[in-house]
Amino acid sequence: MKRAEHRRRARAAARWGLGLLAAFVLHASALAQAAAAGEKSPDKDSDYTWDAAQGEKLQALAAKGDATRGEISFEVCQGCHRRHAQGRPDGSYPRLAGQHRSVLIKQMTDVRAGRRRNDTMLPFVDRHVIGPQDIADIAVYLSELPVGSDNGKGPGRDQAEAEQLYRFQCVECHGEQGQGDAARFYPRVNGQHYRYLRREMIAIRDGARGNADPKMVEIVKPLSDAQLAALADYMSRLPLFAPR
Ligand code: HEC
Numbered sequence: 676m677k678r679a680e681h682r683r684r685a686r687a688a689a690r691w692g693l694g695l696l697a698a699f700v701l702h703a704s705a706l707a708q709a710a711a712a713g714e715k716s717p718d719k720d721s722d723y724t725w726d727a728a729q730g731e732k733l734q735a736l737a738a739k740g741d742a743t744r745g746e747i748s749f750e751v752c753q754g755c756h757r758r759h760a761q762g763r764p765d766g767s768y769p770r771l772a773g774q775h776r777s778v779l780i781k782q783m784t785d786v787r788a789g790r791r792r793n794d795t796m797l798p799f800v801d802r803h804v805i806g807p808q809d810i811a812d813i814a815v816y817l818s819e820l821p822v823g824s825d826n827g828k829g830p831g832r833d834q835a836e837a838e839q840l841y842r843f844q845c846v847e848c849h850g851e852q853g854q855g856d857a858a859r860f861y862p863r864v865n866g867q868h869y870r871y872l873r874r875e876m877i878a879i880r881d882g883a884r885g886n887a888d889p890k891m892v893e894i895v896k897p898l899s900d901a902q903l904a905a906l907a908d909y910m911s912r913l914p915l916f917a918p919r
């Protein structure tokens with residue numbers, strides 16, 4: 676019994692080791708390719724094409740949002756995203772409260788433009804959201820809502836390995852505390868529901884989300900479902916911080 680458990684653990688550790696190694700090699704080769712193509716490092720440059728702000732997105736980003744109007748517009752969304760945009764702990768609907776304004780605008784306009792596929796929500800953001808000003812209003816209202824630590828968490832498996840992987844591969848964009856980066860459209864991931872985070876990472880890895888940062892796609896491509904689940908779990912447990 677004891678030996679079997681020991682073997683199981685050794686096998687699991689080997690799998691994680693291999694995954695980390697593969698991730699490292701891929702990361703290094705992606706960086707080398709970027710350097711060869713004369714790209715600037717993502718640390719110093721936010722000049723990406725995947726997040727090109729044009730049309731409605733650009734107008735919404737430039738508009739000054741009004742949280743009171745946004746609250747009224749958001750009423751139609753509460754059936755799914757719940758009161759105060761807390762989402763559901765089972766992850767079926769994400770928490771929107773406290774997310775960066777820029778990220779919310781990008782995601783809403785990407786869904787409206789069909790860049791991020793979301794068939795259940797499309798009729799709502801298509802018919803009920805009127806235009807850039809309305810989008811800006813909703814985004815500012817949501818970004819200012821408080822976030823609790825009562826989000827859905829995972830089963831707590833492989834957390835030491837997940838921390839190592841997160842610090843190595845994800846911190847650069849999503850931040851040490853999962854705070855994201857508003858200026859670069861990197862979402863905040865702390866305080867979010869575990870199952871939603873897990874679903875999104877799988878969708879991004881498998882190319883099903885449509886609008887994701889290609890740099891993140893490269894990084895998650897070699898990771899297994901188990902590794903993505905452990906990472907989602909890790910992010911769901913990150914301590915909350917004051918977003919601004
Ligand atoms: C019928 C249910 C439903 C309604 C109504 C709905 N949404 Fe959603 N929304 C979803 C689902 C499901 C997702 C997550 C999709 C996924 O898993 O990719 C989502 C995702 C989002 C996201 C992206 C969150 C993120 O972290 O990237 C934003 C922003 C959003 N919704 C805003 C709204 C707004 C604003 C409204 C009202 C105008 C609205 N939603 C109405 C179901 C809904």
Ligand code: HEC
Nearest residue numbers: 844845848860861862872875876886887888890891894906
């Ligand atoms: C180069 C920057 C970058 C790196 C590195 C990166 N991400 Fe992301 N991530 C993004 C961006 C940008 C998005 C939003 C994509 C979009 O616009 O649809 C995102 C989205 C996500 C989401 C969905 C959040 C939501 O609210 O819908 C999760 C979960 C996530 N990343 C986890 C990770 C994990 C875990 C890692 C490390 C293995 C990682 N990311 C590495 C940039 C990055």
